[in-house]
Amino acid sequence: MASPHLSGLENFKDDLSDPENVINQKKQFVIGVQGTSVTAGHDNRFNQSYPVVLGDLLKDPFAAAGVELIVRNHAMGWNPIYPSYLCVEEIIGKDADVAVWEFGMMGGSTADKETYLRTALWLPNQPAVLFLDPGDRKSTRLNS
Numbered sequence: 001m002a003s004p005h006l007s008g009l010e011n012f013k014d015d016l017s018d019p020e021n022v023i024n025q026k027k028q029f030v031i032g033v034q035g036t037s038v039t040a041g042h043d044n045r046f047n048q049s050y051p052v053v054l055g056d057l058l059k060d061p062f063a064a065a066g067v068e069l070i071v072r073n074h075a076m077g078w079n080p081i082y083p084s085y086l087c088v089e090e091i092i093g094k095d096a097d098v099a100v101w102e103f104g105m106m107g108g109s110t111a112d113k114e115t116y117l118r119t120a121l122w123l124p125n126q127p128a129v130l131f132l133d134p135g136d137r138k139s140t141r142l143n144s
Helices: 009-017 050-064 090-093 110-121
Strands: 028-035 067-073 100-101 128-132
Touching: 028 050, 028 090, 050 067, 050 100, 090 110, 100 110
Parallel strands: 028 067, 028 100, 100 128
Antiparallel strands: none
């Protein structure tokens, strides 16, 4: 019996070769990143922050596919969760294909995450949303 998770994949290769496919038509791919000082690269150089490094690593493969990769790092130290999650378009741009939100150091309730997700999905490209937590804060406490 075929796996239900694989249904539709038999045509995947054909979809990629179709000149009308949206992926083949797209000239830019935008990753917009919001977050705290961890994402902003504080205590490092800005060009060593993970959004910049990610962009550097993925730039050539995207270029080989004929797509310009744009990574926007709009993180800052002590960035409050509210109202940031209501200003996704204004912060990362309405053309984002991926919206990344790292607010682990500032907390962030389930309701905050849901609000961000809903706000991001209102963008025209309905970007993939990635939530990042820089680590389990309990495990990083120093033992006294």
